[in-house]
Amino acid sequence: MSWIDFLDLMQSLLDGVMFGATYALIGIGFTLIFGVMHKINLSYAAASVGAAYLSLLIVQVAPAPAVYLLAALSGGVLGALVYYLCFRFLPLSQPLATLMSTVGMLLVLEEAIVHATAGMPQNYPAAFAGVVFDIGPFMLRGDLLFVFALGCAAMLGLKLMLERTRLGLATRAVAQQPVAAQLCGMSVDGTNASTFVIAGLLGGTAGAMTGAAIGVLSPLLTLPLTVKGLVVTVIGGLGSIPGAILAGLIVGGVENLFQFLRGVSERDIYVMLMLFAFLVFRPGGLFAAPGGRD
Amino acid sequence: MSISRIGTMALIAATTLFATSAQAQGREVKIYGFGAKSGVVRIFGLNSEAAMKAAADQINKAGGVTLGDGTKAKLVIEYLDDRCTAEEGINALRRIAAQPDAFVAVGPTCSNVAEPVFGILQKKVGDAGDTGLQFPVYTDVAAKGGLASMSQWAFRNVPSEAAMYKSLFDWIKATHPEVKTIWGGVEKDFAHSNATFGVMKDLATKAGFEVKGQSEWLLADTTFSTQVRELRRGEADLVMISAHPFTTCGVLKEMQRQGVKPKMMVGLTSSSSMETLQGCAAQAEGMLIPTSFAPVTADARKAAGALQAAGASMDLHNAAAWENIYTLKELIEKAKIMAKPDTIQADRQKIREALANAKETSGLLGKVGRTDDREAVKPFLFVKATKGEWAVAHKPN
Numbered sequence: 001m002s003w004i005d006f007l008d009l010m011q012s013l014l015d016g017v018m019f020g021a022t023y024a025l026i027g028i029g030f031t032l033i034f035g036v037m038h039k040i041n042l043s044y045a046a047a048s049v050g051a052a053y054l055s056l057l058i059v060q061v062a063p064a065p066a067v068y069l070l071a072a073l074s075g076g077v078l079g080a081l082v083y084y085l086c087f088r089f090l091p092l093s094q095p096l097a098t099l100m101s102t103v104g105m106l107l108v109l110e111e112a113i114v115h116a117t118a119g120m121p122q123n124y125p126a127a128f129a130g131v132v133f134d135i136g137p138f139m140l141r142g143d144l145l146f147v148f149a150l151g152c153a154a155m156l157g158l159k160l161m162l163e164r165t166r167l168g169l170a171t172r173a174v175a176q177q178p179v180a181a182q183l184c185g186m187s188v189d190g191t192n193a194s195t196f197v198i199a200g201l202l203g204g205t206a207g208a209m210t211g212a213a214i215g216v217l218s219p220l221l222t223l224p225l226t227v228k229g230l231v232v233t234v235i236g237g238l239g240s241i242p243g244a245i246l247a248g249l250i251v252g253g254v255e256n257l258f259q260f261l262r263g264v265s266e267r268d269i270y271v272m273l274m275l276f277a278f279l280v281f282r283p284g285g286l287f288a289a290p291g292g293r294d
Numbered sequence: 295m296s297i298s299r300i301g302t303m304a305l306i307a308a309t310t311l312f313a314t315s316a317q318a319q320g321r322e323v324k325i326y327g328f329g330a331k332s333g334v335v336r337i338f339g340l341n342s343e344a345a346m347k348a349a350a351d352q353i354n355k356a357g358g359v360t361l362g363d364g365t366k367a368k369l370v371i372e373y374l375d376d377r378c379t380a381e382e383g384i385n386a387l388r389r390i391a392a393q394p395d396a397f398v399a400v401g402p403t404c405s406n407v408a409e410p411v412f413g414i415l416q417k418k419v420g421d422a423g424d425t426g427l428q429f430p431v432y433t434d435v436a437a438k439g440g441l442a443s444m445s446q447w448a449f450r451n452v453p454s455e456a457a458m459y460k461s462l463f464d465w466i467k468a469t470h471p472e473v474k475t476i477w478g479g480v481e482k483d484f485a486h487s488n489a490t491f492g493v494m495k496d497l498a499t500k501a502g503f504e505v506k507g508q509s510e511w512l513l514a515d516t517t518f519s520t521q522v523r524e525l526r527r528g529e530a531d532l533v534m535i536s537a538h539p540f541t542t543c544g545v546l547k548e549m550q551r552q553g554v555k556p557k558m559m560v561g562l563t564s565s566s567s568m569e570t571l572q573g574c575a576a577q578a579e580g581m582l583i584p585t586s587f588a589p590v591t592a593d594a595r596k597a598a599g600a601l602q603a604a605g606a607s608m609d610l611h612n613a614a615a616w617e618n619i620y621t622l623k624e625l626i627e628k629a630k631i632m633a634k635p636d637t638i639q640a641d642r643q644k645i646r647e648a649l650a651n652a653k654e655t656s657g658l659l660g661k662v663g664r665t666d667d668r669e670a671v672k673p674f675l676f677v678k679a680t681k682g683e684w685a686v687a688h689k690p691n
Binding site: 004008011014015016018022037111114115118119121122126130132139141161210213214215216218220221223224225252255256259260263264265273 | 332333334335336337340425482510511512513514515516517519520521523524527539540543547551552566569572573574577
C-alpha cells in the first residue's frame, strides 16, 4: 500500500466515522424507545425521513435552520402518531403485535412519501455547505461535525432529562417497573407517549441531518436507515444512548473501510459479520447493563 | 305496398340505423398498460400512464379508431401497477391476458420486470410445445439492451443505448480533442444502470478514450465519499455516471464537496428527466446525456404540450408510451382488429403480426425503424443540463 493509498484509507475511515453520526442519531431514537418500552419500533427511521419530507413544505420560504426545526417538530408529531396507532391499543405482552404493527407503519410511511413525491428525489438544504476543515492531508466535513455535535448534545440532553426532571424520573420508573410506577401514580401511557414524542423530535432531526448530509431526500432512504438503526442499537447495547452514538460511528467507519478495501459488493457483508460477532460474543452490545428487566 | 307498410319499414330501417350508430358511438377499444405506479420509481408509471391517456385523448378527439367492421371506437387506457417488481409484473400481465377485451399491452417500465415478464411469453409463435402466454407486449420504458429477443410476442419501442452512446462518444472525440481519459461511476445493483455501464465503457474504449477505472455504489447508498475520492484520484477528463437520479445527485454533490471538476460529464439516459434537475440542478450543470426525446419537432412540442396540460411532463420514457398508442392505433386499423370477446385471440395474433411486420413507425422526433428482433431504431439527440433545464446540445444526423 502506497502512502497515498494509506492516506485515502484513513480519509475513508474518517468520512465513514463522520457520516456514522447520522446513524448514531437514528440509533439513539431506536434505543430510547427500547429502553423505556422494551419494544422495537421498526417504523422509526421511516418516520424520521417522513419528518424531513414534511419540512420541505417550507423549504422555499424559510432558511435552513427553520426547515430543520420543522423536521424535528414533525418528527415529534409522527412519533406520537406512531405510538397511538402501533402501541397504545395493542397488547404489549405480545412482542410480535407491536413488531408487526410498526413494520406496517414503516410500509405505510414509505408509500405515503412515494405517493406525495412520486418517488422523485428532493433537493434538501445542506447545513454548513462548503465548510470543510483541512487537517494536514485530511478533510473534515463541517456538516458532519455538526451532526456529530448534535448527537453528543442529544445524548447530554437526554441524560439531563432522564436524571434531572420529573419526566425523566417517570421514564426511568416506567422502564424499570411499569406496574410499580403506576401504583405510585405515574401515568404509564403518558410517559410512553412522551418518550415517543422525544424520540420523534430526535428522529426528525436525524432525518433532516441525513438529508442535509447527502443533499437529497429519497424514499430509498427509509429501509437502509432502518437496518443501520437496528444494527447500531444492537451493537451499542439495547437501551444504551452512549452505546448508540459509539456504535453509529463504528458502523459508519467499518462500512467505509470495507468499501475502500473490498468494494461495494462485499462492504455490507462485513458490517453484518460484525453484527453477528457482537450477537455471539457480546450479545448485550457495547454498553448494555448486564442484567435484564426486573 | 300500402303506405302504412312503407312507413313501418322506414321506421324499422331508421331504428336499426340509429341503433348501429349508437352502438358504434359507444364502442370502446381498451389498451392495457402496466408499470410502476407505486414504489420508489412510481414516477415512471405515472408518466407513462399520463402519456398513454393523453395520446388516446387526442386520437379520440380526432374521431377515434376504425375497427375491422368499419365502426369507429374510442380508445380507452387501463393501467395496472407492477411496483417495479418481477412478481407483480408477471401478475399484472397475467391479469391483463385474462381479460376478454385485452389484445395488447404497453409496458413495463422497469427492465428487471421486463426480463421475467418476457420470460413467461411463448418464445416462438406457433410452437405447440411451448405453453407460454400468447399475448403481445409493446414495451415503452424498460431499456436494458436486447430484451425483445426473448420472445416473438415481445416488442419494444425503446432507444438503442448502444447506438446512442456510440454516437455520443464519437461526437465528443471529434469535437473535444482535449478529452482523452474517462472515469466511470456505476450503480451496481440496478439492472439497467449496470448493463448500460458495460455498454458505455466498451463504446468509450472503442471511440479511443482511455477508461482509467470505475467507482461503484448501490441504489440506496447514502454516502459516496470513498467512491468520489477514487474518482478524484483518477484525474480523468470525463466522468461518466450510469445511475438513476437519487444516487447520481448524491455523487454529484459529493464531487462538488471534494472539488472534483472534470472537463465533461456524461449521464445515463434515464437521468435526462426532471428528477435529476429537481434533485441537483446546480451540480448537474453541463452533464451530457443522449435521449430520444426533446421538444424539437412540431409533433414533439404538441405532445409535450398535451402532457403538460394533463399535469405531467414528457421525457424519453413516456414519449415512447405516447408513440406506442399512435402506432397501435395505426396497426389496429391496418390489421382490421375487431375488438370483440369472440375475436380476441385472433386480434392478439393479428396485432402481433402487424407489429412484427412493421418496418417503420412514426415517432415524435421522426421515423422509428424496426429491427428483425423486434427492437426499435429511434432518432436521438444529446441534451445538456443548462440552468435547470435540458437544452439540446447536438442532434446527430
